[in-house]
Amino acid sequence: MLIEKTLRNATRAFAVIPVLTVLLGSIPAGAQSGAASYGLLIGSVLLCDADNSGACPAVVKSEGGDTFELSGAGVLNARQKTVMATGTFTHRSLDGDALDAGIWIADELVSFDPYGASPSALLRGGAALGPASMGSARSRMLAASMPAGGLAVLQIRLLPMRGTAKTAKLQVNCALGKVPDEHPTEGIRLAFERGGKEYNEEVSGRALFLLTRP
Numbered sequence: 018m019l020i021e022k023t024l025r026n027a028t029r030a031f032a033v034i035p036v037l038t039v040l041l042g043s044i045p046a047g048a049q050s051g052a053a054s055y056g057l058l059i060g061s062v063l064l065c066d067a068d069n070s071g072a073c074p075a076v077v078k079s080e081g082g083d084t085f086e087l088s089g090a091g092v093l094n095a096r097q098k099t100v101m102a103t104g105t106f107t108h109r110s111l112d113g114d115a116l117d118a119g120i121w122i123a124d125e126l127v128s129f130d131p132y133g134a135s136p137s138a139l140l141r142g143g144a145a146l147g148p149a150s151m152g153s154a155r156s157r158m159l160a161a162s163m164p165a166g167g168l169a170v171l172q173i174r175l176l177p178m179r180g181t182a183k184t185a186k187l188q189v190n191c192a193l194g195k196v197p198d199e200h201p202t203e204g205i206r207l208a209f210e211r212g213g214k215e216y217n218e219e220v221s222g223r224a225l226f227l228l229t230r231p
Contacts, residue, residue: 053095053131056162056227057102057169059189059205061088064223074107075205075222082111085207085216087187092229093126093169100126106175117177125172127186132166133194134228162227166193168200169226185209191224 058064060075074088089104102123108116171187188206204219 053097054229055093055095055129055165055167056229057089057091057093057100057189058223058225058227059087059089059104060222060224061090061104064225069223071221072223074105075224076220077205077207077216078218078220079214079216080218081214083116084109084220087121087205087207087222089121091123093129095126095129095131098126098129100169100171102171117179119175119177121173121175121187123171123173123187124184127170127172128168129170130168131194131226132168132191132196134163134165135193136163138164138193138225162229164193165226165228166191166196167226183209183213185213189224190219191226193225 060073065073074086076084076086078084086107086109087104088106089102091100091102091104093100093102100123104121105119106121107118110116168191169189171189173185173187175183175185177183186208188208190200190203190205192201192203202219203224204222205224206219207216209215
C-alpha cells in the first residue's frame, strides 16, 4: 500500500506538471519553431476520467503474465528528433502484487511515424476530451493543439524506488488518423535492453499525441 500511495503522489508530480508546461505555452523556442512538435500523453491527464477506468494508466504484459503500468507526458519534435518526457511506472506480478515502482525519463526519440491529425478525437461520447474538473486548463490545451495519431519509439531510463536504473525502448501507439494495419492497437510496448524481457501485449490504457498549432 505504501508503494501504491507513493506512486499516486508521484504521478501527479511527474505527469501533470510536464503536460501543463508543454501544452499551455511553455514549449521551448526550438520546439515551437518546428511544425512537427507534438504533446505526448500516456495514460494521464486529459485521457483520464471516472467513466473510463481502463484509460489510465497504460498497461502492457509479458508472455510470463507480469505487467508494467505507465503514466506520463511530455513533448517531442519529429523533425529535430528531440523529446522531453517523464512519468511513473509500476511493475506487477502475475497476481497483481507491486514488485517495483518509480519514475521513467525519456533520453532519446528513436523514431516517430505520424498517422495524421484527427480533430474529431476532441470529442468522446459527445463530451469534450478529459474530465470536466480540469476546467479552463483543458480548454486551453485543446485550443492550442490538435489530436493526432502516430507511433513513437523512445529510449527511456527507469529509475526504481529500489535497485538500479534500467534502460528500455518504449513504444507508444495512438490509433488515430490513417492507422497502418500492423499497428491497430492503441497502447504501449516495452523492451528492456541487453537481452532483457519484452512486454508486447497491450492490455489497456490510452495514448495520445497533440499536434501543436503554429
